Amino acid sequence: MKGKHIRSGLLFPVLTAFLIFSILYVVSIGTTPIDIKTVYRVMADQIFFSGAQTAAGAWDKSIYQIIWNIRLPRVLFGVCCGAGLSICGAAMQALVLNPVAEPYILGVSSGASAGAALALLTPLPFFSGQYRTTAFALLGALLAFFCVYRMAKAGGGGKIQPVALLLSGTAVNAVMSAVTSFLIFMAKSPESISAVYNWQMGSLASAQWSSLRIPALGTALGCIVFFCQSGNFNLIMIGDDDAAAMGLHVKRFRGMMFIICALIVASLVSVTGIIGFVGLMVPHMVRLLAGTSSNRIILPLSALFGASYLIWADAAARSLFGPAELPLGIITAFVGAPFFFYLMIRKNRGGA
Amino acid sequence: MTTAIEFQNIQTGYGKKEILHNVSVQAERGKITGIVGPNGSGKSTLVKTLFGIVPCKSGAIFLDGKNLQSFSRKDVARKLGYVGQDTSVVFDFSVEDIIGMALYHQKKTDLPSKERIRLAMEELNILEFSGRSIQTLSGGERKLVFLARAVAQGADTIILDEPTNHLDIYHQIFLLNYLKRSGKTILLVIHDLRLAAHYCDHLFLMQDGRVASSGIPEHVLTPKNAKQVFGISGKISYLPDGTRDFCMDFQ
Structure with missing residues (x-):
């Protein structure tokens, strides 16, 4: 049994990475499909540049609304x-x-x-x-x-x-x-x-x-x-x-x-x-x-x-x-x- | 001779039922003190008052002459090692995890934790359990792991509640010889009167929540006490090397 156990040290980064991926991926799922790249860009823009690109109109306002104000809080x-x-x-x-x-x-x-x-x-x-x-x-x-x-x-x-x-x-x-x-x-x-x-x-x-x-x-x-x-x-x-x-x-x-x-x-x-x-x-x-x-x-x-x-x-x-x-x-x-x-x-x- | 642990007129119980009536017991530094007595006489309860598991209703406990109340729980844990009666574990921990728990409330030393754990295992000759789950060990093996934990704690006093339970005869002798050699203050709750007679320097005989007799084994394990307290006939005799033994009549 012992060899089968994945080293717990490895589990931390793996599960953290999986969680981040899951957040991005799950936000992209829904009745309006949005590709995961856009999700990442909108979120990164909001977090690091306080929405500069959204304001500049780099993507549709409704996309931003769906990602940032509807799906992300839920996730x-x-x-x-x-x-x-x-x-x-x-x-x-x-x-x-x-x-x-x-x-x-x-x-x-x-x-x-x-x-x-x-x-x-x-x-x-x-x-x-x-x-x-x-x-x-x-x-x-x-x-x-x-x-x-x-x-x-x-x-x-x-x-x-x-x-x-x-x-x-x-x-x-x-x-x-x-x-x-x-x-x-x-x-x-x-x-x-x-x-x-x-x-x-x-x-x-x-x-x-x-x-x-x-x-x-x-x-x-x-x-x-x-x-x-x-x-x-x-x-x-x-x-x-x-x-x-x-x-x-x-x-x-x-x-x-x-x-x-x-x-x-x-x-x-x-x-x-x-x-x-x-x-x-x-x-x-x-x-x-x-x-x-x-x-x-x-x-x-x-x-x-x-x-x-x-x-x-x-x-x-x-x-x-x-x-x-x-x-x-x-x-x-x-x-x-x-x-x-x-x-x-x-x-x-x-x-x- | 100094007293490492002194229970003074302890009175306690669970709810309304009183288990201990005015019990006084002393454990001398560097000696092995045994508490013997029939089931239900209050032996384990007395030991549990040390850790606040069972609160005292009246009386006091002194460690090295200082009132137990003046120590924090962590200080008590640093002074006293404890090996309980029940060593079954519901969850899956490795042997090292269990022994490592001894170090949670200890001060850091130069020696890394891993090394302290290893040394304790080496001392009890259980390095072969390394990496195994506590749940895969037998009752006797678990007992040794818990003793290793008390050793890792570095306490100069170890309290053991029926340590020889579940141990085969080889390990019973191994464990008691280890305790004897360690030079630590040992307080044992023990059922086996032969082992008690052989290994203990002092005995306290308990009956119905009272100390019925105390002193060196010759004074405690008398034919009269054996009859009155345990309902058996037996007496101390001496082995060829001059050490004590307790002989029972299996009638």
Whole structure:
């Protein structure tokens, strides 16, 4: 097996190059096909010369609009979601010592979506706009996380057993989805209902430069914190006692990282809705590729790989069925659910 | 003689259930101190109070005469190495990854990490595990890897919770001889009374969360204690070379 593992050192440049290529290529796909060279030139012009050539009329204004204001925010949105969900998955797997943990399966995404729905559909007087939605999503995510963790702990007799964790995740997922559905049922305005509906399926369609701010902030913060803490994530992956003996304040670390996870998930879900299985699949694929579980390698690689994966999934979502756009959550579920099944079977055969 | 670790009147438990009632245990510097006792007597719990895994409800712990509270967790990790009871690992790490974790919270030295890891492996004679995944090793082999990690930590005190579990007889003796030779302060939770009698300088016998007896093995592993605490008949005897052994009657 060892020879098969691609050296992780090589994976960094390869995955980075692939991500850049993916961004350029995916921007060029769409109902108005634009060749990849033009995409590159328009983007390079915008980034390095603040749009001098666009202003000079080197290409059609509409081309610039499509590339810079419609497709690029969406692709960058995909980058944030892919990277954010993947590092959350990797982090949660370490925090609960379970290879099948991820935001969707543990009900954290549903919690965030219930919170966001509450913010959108009920006329509460405080905060406003997107920040309010995100703040409520955060509360929902934290609540879900807390419930799942406590239930799993109680169910497993003080120790978190994989089965107890999955069951409590399922239970919380069901309750949170029911809360969201109930809120839709109670809502009066059809627009908000359709908005909430969109979330439950997950989609990047609402991407604009202005809506990109929160997810970008959430993901960037998450990446920075998690990368800095990657050593401690390794310690906790060996077990609580061991990590404590290695000098880690286990309870505090787990609590803080849970909050960061919830923050990332909330910043994403409050805009995109539930996109499942990304956080499950990506870290495992990266572990297989790199041949290690060390988070110093897995966390950054998951971010890179997850970003590429999600923008391709989104490209498929918006081009497979012509003008009718497929919700992204459907695609990630179709790809991710069999993977989940594969993980369970492999686990039973021994080995994680 | 100086005391490296001193547990003073420790009282603790999980939730409402009290596991330890007023336990005092001392480990002398450079000696091997063993904690023996039946299952559920609170041995592992006592050891876990050192790392804040189980918080003390009352009592105090002193390291080299200084209150544990005055050390940061990282300082404690630099002073004490720990080899836990459970060495199963859910995720796939290489042996070097595991041992390398010892260095995360250590101060940098002139010696590169790779070299420190290699030296620790060499010391425990496990260089052959190099590059292997921890998951492909047996329970006993994993134990040696975790001991290598404690060695790499460079701590002058090592605490081991049932170190001979899962080890074949050759490796049990290898490991304990290694500890004896190392000259470090060793605190062991140990089930095997023969090994305890032979290797430990001091023993603490625990029963139902209390120290029932303590002192040199001859004073602790008496026929009376064997009967009362373990429900067996046994006594210390001496091997031809004058070292201690514990003889049991297999009835």
